[in-house]
Amino acid sequence: MADRAQQSGRPAAGSGKRKPDLDTVHTINANGSRNFLQVAEVSGRWQNRKRLIHLLLLTAYLAAPWVRIDGHPLIHFDLAGRSARLFGSTFTNQDFHLFFFVVIGVGLGIFVMTSLFGRMWCGLFCPQTMFLEGLFRPLERLIEGNRARRIRRNRAGIGSGKIAIKTVKLAIYLLLSWLFTLAFMAYFIPVRELAASAPLFPGHRAALVWSLFWTGMLFFNYSWFREQTCLIICPYGRLQSTLIDYDTLLIGYDGKRGEPRGKGVGKGGDCIDCRRCVFCCPAGIDIRNGLQLECIGCYNCIDACDDIMAKIGKPRGLVRVDSSRGFETGQTSFLRPRLFIYIVVGLLLIGLLILRIGDRESFHISAMRSQGMPYTIEGELIRNLYTLHLQNKTDRKQIYLIAPAADALSEHGNVEYIVPQPRVELEGLSDVQLAIFASMPKSSYTGPEDFNISFTDSTTGVVQNIKVRFRGP
Numbered sequence: 001m002a003d004r005a006q007q008s009g010r011p012a013a014g015s016g017k018r019k020p021d022l023d024t025v026h027t028i029n030a031n032g033s034r035n036f037l038q039v040a041e042v043s044g045r046w047q048n049r050k051r052l053i054h055l056l057l058l059t060a061y062l063a064a065p066w067v068r069i070d071g072h073p074l075i076h077f078d079l080a081g082r083s084a085r086l087f088g089s090t091f092t093n094q095d096f097h098l099f100f101f102v103v104i105g106v107g108l109g110i111f112v113m114t115s116l117f118g119r120m121w122c123g124l125f126c127p128q129t130m131f132l133e134g135l136f137r138p139l140e141r142l143i144e145g146n147r148a149r150r151i152r153r154n155r156a157g158i159g160s161g162k163i164a165i166k167t168v169k170l171a172i173y174l175l176l177s178w179l180f181t182l183a184f185m186a187y188f189i190p191v192r193e194l195a196a197s198a199p200l201f202p203g204h205r206a207a208l209v210w211s212l213f214w215t216g217m218l219f220f221n222y223s224w225f226r227e228q229t230c231l232i233i234c235p236y237g238r239l240q241s242t243l244i245d246y247d248t249l250l251i252g253y254d255g256k257r258g259e260p261r262g263k264g265v266g267k268g269g270d271c272i273d274c275r276r277c278v279f280c281c282p283a284g285i286d287i288r289n290g291l292q293l294e295c296i297g298c299y300n301c302i303d304a305c306d307d308i309m310a311k312i313g314k315p316r317g318l319v320r321v322d323s324s325r326g327f328e329t330g331q332t333s334f335l336r337p338r339l340f341i342y343i344v345v346g347l348l349l350i351g352l353l354i355l356r357i358g359d360r361e362s363f364h365i366s367a368m369r370s371q372g373m374p375y376t377i378e379g380e381l382i383r384n385l386y387t388l389h390l391q392n393k394t395d396r397k398q399i400y401l402i403a404p405a406a407d408a409l410s411e412h413g414n415v416e417y418i419v420p421q422p423r424v425e426l427e428g429l430s431d432v433q434l435a436i437f438a439s440m441p442k443s444s445y446t447g448p449e450d451f452n453i454s455f456t457d458s459t460t461g462v463v464q465n466i467k468v469r470f471r472g473p
């Protein structure tokens, strides 16, 4: 009973008029059930900015696997081939260390953004907000009507067409969840292959299982779980208090100007306690209670309050983006030491990343350990076998020339090399194992000695040497 009442936007029986406070999580009732929010619609300049950003992000997300450079997708991860194609460059598992710079760089970028602008990432750029606030909630409004209509319909009985309209909404949600799952899978499976094998993915059970799993997850998230993802699962909200400072720009309520609230226009503070800022909050909080963990920085309350201020003839900005210092003193200091530290570390990382990308080899050689004795004795000869692994890291066919380096074991007499494949043709992103033999008379052997085997990329002329050791008794 209590659940149904909360679903409809009414307070649970016996709970009185429950308002957001600092002691409880408003979206969870005292008995642990869900207080399902019916978020009010809002318009204004922040909504326009958000719409534009979300449109650009969604377009980029859907288009990236389709856009091609040199015949390859802009972004593609080939898990089976252990390689990735990113913005025209090919990366293999040998380049995995570069991922370190990307992870640290993204983390640092979010730190800087949070330090300067609070949870701007959550409100404008996070995929969860982009899909939920930018697409699924607007669709809900389109199908089910505005907040008041949704609440009325939820309260009405079953014969009111409620089931039909909700079924339509959920069917569209399910279809979109499936399409967005396929869009995600297109980053891993070439789009033509994906289009030809979806929805059942014959002979590719893993793809079928993943498509069903992610469709279910997205559907569950956007149709029911919603803001609980930010509140319960995402760790970023808990981190924010360590990242912000007195000068971080946050969404806040100007208590000095707004209080005492609700006395009527021109009689108390500017806040008329209309609660528009609360009804349009997708986190279910009251911004007038101050900075709270649940706030995703969506800017809805700013637009809602600005709209009210315009209606009652007051200047907008009672709820606005400002720093704690700004709300208290009216002044904000944007430049501060931690910002410079972040910028210096960020620039260092970018510099290192560029250097490392520039240093990347187009092919990789490694020596593999041969089984058994490292050498054999054949009459008067000591023979060594080397097994080498050659990997073409480009996506084009290449020809490699293999030979001992000019000065290899040059101080010993009668050294012989056998290179069964002195010329190797390798398809893009493929690899091969090669055997190479070296032998010398026992009489020439003086002890273990290193020498180089050279690999030359015949297209670029780039030479790489690999060091191996000649051993004997």
Ligand code: SF4
Residues within 6 Å of the ligand: 251, 277, 280, 281, 282, 283, 284, 285, 286, 287, 294, 295, 296, 297, 298, 299, 300, 301, 302
């Ligand atoms: S308090 Fe304002 S900015 Fe924060 S989540 Fe609610 S509406 Fe969005």
Ligand code: SF4
Residues within 6 Å of the ligand: 253, 258, 270, 271, 272, 273, 274, 275, 276, 277, 278, 288, 304, 305, 308, 318, 319
């Ligand atoms: S929208 Fe503005 S005026 Fe209305 S309750 Fe919120 S802060 Fe007060």
